[in-house]
Amino acid sequence: MPLTTTRISPDWPCQVKTPGSYDWERSAAKWLRELVPTRYAGYPAFVRHPVLLARHAHIQVQNEIRVARTALQTARADLPGLGLHEGVIEHTIKLYAAEVMQLQHIARSVRAVTQALVEANRQP
Numbered sequence: 001m002p003l004t005t006t007r008i009s010p011d012w013p014c015q016v017k018t019p020g021s022y023d024w025e026r027s028a029a030k031w032l033r034e035l036v037p038t039r040y041a042g043y044p045a046f047v048r049h050p051v052l053l054a055r056h057a058h059i060q061v062q063n064e065i066r067v068a069r070t071a072l073q074t075a076r077a078d079l080p081g082l083g084l085h086e087g088v089i090e091h092t093i094k095l096y097a098a099e100v101m102q103l104q105h106i107a108r109s110v111r112a113v114t115q116a117l118v119e120a121n122r123q124p
Contacts, residue, residue: 011108019116025050028113032057035110051121054114061110065103072096 008018015031017024029050033041035057040046046053075096079089 009108009112011105011112013109013113016113019120025117025120028117029053032110032113035106036060051114051117054110054117058107058110058114061103061107065100065107068096068099068103072100 013031015027017027029047032050032053033046036046036053037060040056041053046056072093075089075093079092084092
């Protein structure tokens with residue numbers, strides 16, 4: 001198997017082997033399956049074509065970012081009405097902010113893996 005020219009970015013997930021190494025696409029597909037709902041991970045098209053799985057993972061993560069941002073932006077207004085104490089509200093706001101940051105990192109990782117899969121599929 002020829003090596004790809006993909007450089008490993010700082011966002012490359014540690015669970016995925018280096019592009020071009022033995023079984024790297026399988027490790028990429030395994031990692032991507034963890035990012036999508038279980039029922040999607042077993043669809044034959046996603047199993048046969050990891051780049052399709054990567055596309056769906058990208059969409060999934062982008063939607064999760066939107067949800068986390070909405071939760072963060074509305075927390076201060078909505079949570080007091082639920083009878084929560086200020087300390088719980090502040091903790092929850094920090095949790096949502098951290099989740100947005102983590103999801104943004106995952107999104108960058110998905111982009112890096114997707115690009116490597118696309119490059120691997122282009123090679124003869």
